[in-house]
Amino acid sequence: MEHRLQRREPAHPTPFTYIKVAAVLGAITALEVVVFYMQALRPVVVPVFLALSATKFAGVVLFYMHLKFDSRLFSGLFAIGLVLAAAVIVALMALFRTMFA
């Protein structure tokens, strides 16, 4: 079946870019530990941890899973799952936290 077509995939980053992303991910993890032990930051610890976590999440998904470079359909499929998961978390928290309170 010799009617094969050659498809050009979207260009991916270089290994050096991957290493730079890994350095950022490692640095953020270290920063999280530092923040964890800083008593002065306790009042704002929730938004700080969520922001740092979201940055790491975005770094892996955009660069290592190539969503930054791949088809938007892939991003859409993943986003549907993410949004539904977030909705489940918010709904259950709202429902059961109230019930147990």
Next chain:
Amino acid sequence: MEQTAPVREVGEQHGPATGLDHRKLLMWTFLGSECMFFGSLIATYLVYGGKSLVGPYPKDVLNIPVTSVSTFVLLMSSLMMVLALAAIQRGDVRAMRVWLLATAVLGITFLGFQAFEFRTFVLEGLTPRTNLFGTTFFTLTGFHGAHVMVGVIWLLSLVGYSLRGGLARESSLNVELAGLYWHFVDVVWIVIFTVVYLLGVAE
């Protein structure tokens, strides 16, 4: 600065009306469903947070320094994985094998950390039957660990397949699909580390 775009032959069995490979489309759909699966487990953990009637409680057992190291190990395994993909996309099968093995070794190391943590918790009196924290914690992290285990088996299978000459530049999608799964397991852990460990102890 980007590499030359990888060229992939597309056979008729994966002939794409969308211009996208069906296997990759299927993998992203699967990962979307996995988001909902782990979302439900995380929601359950959060809903029952602080509802345990007896200890040990999260602050009593969770070890942030040790888990930070295991988190770093898993993050670096993602780097190894993506370097394996870059290697096969430039046709370097030997380098791909080395990076895949490194990824698997780091995955096994992460599982070792988890086994150590579980054993420590059991010795400290926390089992899945002790309290709500134990039940939801072991269910959430246990399912994540099972996913890592599946990923390690997948990676080692790819190494074995490549040793039999089954992987070449044209079949780099096989490595890319395994990579997508592996990175997903990594991002799930990023969320678990924040929600269960950092916020669980800090709050």
